[in-house]
Structures are given as structure tokens and as C-alpha cells.
Amino acid sequence: xxxxxxxxxxxxxxxxxxxxxxxxxxxxxxxxxxxxxxxxxxxxxxxxxxxxxxxxxxxxxxxxxxxxxxxxxxxxxxxxxxxxxxxxxxxxxxxx
Amino acid sequence: xxxxxxxxxxxxxxxxxxxxxxxxxxxxxxxxxxxxxxxxxxxxxxxxxxxxxxxxxxxxxxxxxxxxxxxxxxxxxxxxxxxxxxxxxxxxxxxx
Numbered sequence: 001x002x003x004x005x006x007x008x009x010x011x012x013x014x015x016x017x018x019x020x021x022x023x024x025x026x027x028x029x030x031x032x033x034x035x036x037x038x039x040x041x042x043x044x045x046x047x048x049x050x051x052x053x054x055x056x057x058x059x060x061x062x063x064x065x066x067x068x069x070x071x072x073x074x075x076x077x078x079x080x081x082x083x084x085x086x087x088x089x090x091x092x093x094x095x096x
Numbered sequence: 097x098x099x100x101x102x103x104x105x106x107x108x109x110x111x112x113x114x115x116x117x118x119x120x121x122x123x124x125x126x127x128x129x130x131x132x133x134x135x136x137x138x139x140x141x142x143x144x145x146x147x148x149x150x151x152x153x154x155x156x157x158x159x160x161x162x163x164x165x166x167x168x169x170x171x172x173x174x175x176x177x178x179x180x181x182x183x184x185x186x187x188x189x190x191x192x
Contacts, residue, residue: 002132008139013187023140027162034158036098036143039186043104043137044119049130062130066123090135091109 003056004084005063007044007071015076044071045090056083099152100180101159103140103167111172140167141186152179 011017017040024038046066050059063081072079084090107113113136120134142162146155159177168175180186 010186020140023167026166027142030162030165032158032162034145034147035162036145037141038143039141041139041141043139044116045133045135045137046123047132047134049132051130062128066126066128066131069126070122071119090106 002047002049003059004089005046005048005059006082006084007046007063007067008080008082009042009044009067009072009077010039010079012076012078045084047090059083098143098145099155100185101142101144101155102178102180103142103159103163104176104178105138105140105163105168105173106135106175108172108174141180143186155179 019040020038023040024035027035027038046063048059048062060081060083067079067081068074115136116134119136120131123131123134142159144155144158156177156179163175163177164170
């Protein structure tokens with residue numbers, strides 16, 4: 001059985017977000033004048049097959065280590081890790 | 097009062113995700129051998145000041161129009177729009 005985790009990486013408070021800024025400008029120019037701010041974020045959905053005796057807490061710690069070592073830049077990023085419930089998993093989540 | 101919405105943009109099923117693939121490889125090489133898959137996603141946090149008489153449903157429809165016109169590429173992307181509850185808002189959400 002695999003565990004799916006969602007890692008959201010956002011810019012720390014005070015770090016410039018030109019992508020968000022420009023998206024806001026573009027939306028305003030397209031006529032969406034009630035848009036007050038846009039922030040851009042990055043997410044990863046990580047599917048892990050835990051080893052024997054590893055529980056969710058252990059897996060979360062492992063993913064935190066992944067963030068520190070690879071996924072996030074500690075100078076400019078904050079991150080948030082959460083376990084994805086089965087009905088919200090990547091392949092089922094978005095159906096349009 | 098403003099409403100904050102979260103727009104998650106993911107690749108449609110079957111579209112190649114080289115960023116996710118390479119992140120998985122890198123994690124495996126770093127010693128995280130139980131990682132089975134990594135998918136990359138993009139999110140926007142959009143803060144909207146609704147006009148008079150506009151409710152959440154109306155604002156969600158507006159954001160869907162934004163996705164169609166600017167934020168997502170309908171050829172390769174699916175998207176999901178949700179209203180962010182106050183305690184989960186961008187500035188309060190991630191505290192590490």
C-alpha cells in the first residue's frame with residue numbers, strides 16, 4: 001500500500017513573486033478588475049511505499065528531509081506537507 | 097471583505113511530466129528509494145474582492161473563466177478551484 005503526500009512550496013513572506021504579480025496584472029487587463037492579489041505556488045504529489053513498520057508520521061519526516069535536501073530552497077521557500085486522503089488522490093482529484 | 101481561492105493546475109492524464117519524473121529520479125539517487133512517483137503541480141492563490149451581490153458561487157465561476165482564458169492550457173491541463181477557509185489563507189497557512 002502506498003501513501004500519497006502533498007508538498008506545497010511557497011515563497012517566504014517578503015520574497016518577490018513576479019509570476020504572481022504579472023498574473024494579477026494580466027487578469028486585471030483581461031477585465032477581471034476585482035482581483036486584488038495573485039500568489040504563485042508549486043506543489044509535488046509524492047507517492048511513497050513505506051518500509052515495514054513505517055507509519056504516516058515516519059513518512060512525513062522522510063518527506064520533510066526531501067524538502068530540505070532537494071525540493072525547497074530554505075533561503076526563499078516555506079513548505080507544507082500533508083497526507084492525501086484516498087478520495088483526493090492525484091488521479092481521482094480533478095475531474096473536469 | 098475578500099475571498100481567497102485556490103486554483104490547482106495539473107497535467108491531464110497521459111501528458112508527460114518531465115519535472116515530476118526527474119524529481120523522482122533525483123530523490124531515488126539521494127537515497128529515498130521508497131518514492132514510487134512524483135507529480136508536479138502548479139497553484140495560484142487568488143484574492144478577490146467581490147462586487148455587490150456576488151457570492152462565492154459567482155466568484156468561483158469568474159475564476160473558472162480566468163482558468164479558461166489565461167491560467168490553464170485546455171490542451172494539457174485540468175484544473176480545480178476551491179475557496180480557501182480563513183484559517184488556511186495564504187499568509188497564515190504555512191508556518192515552519
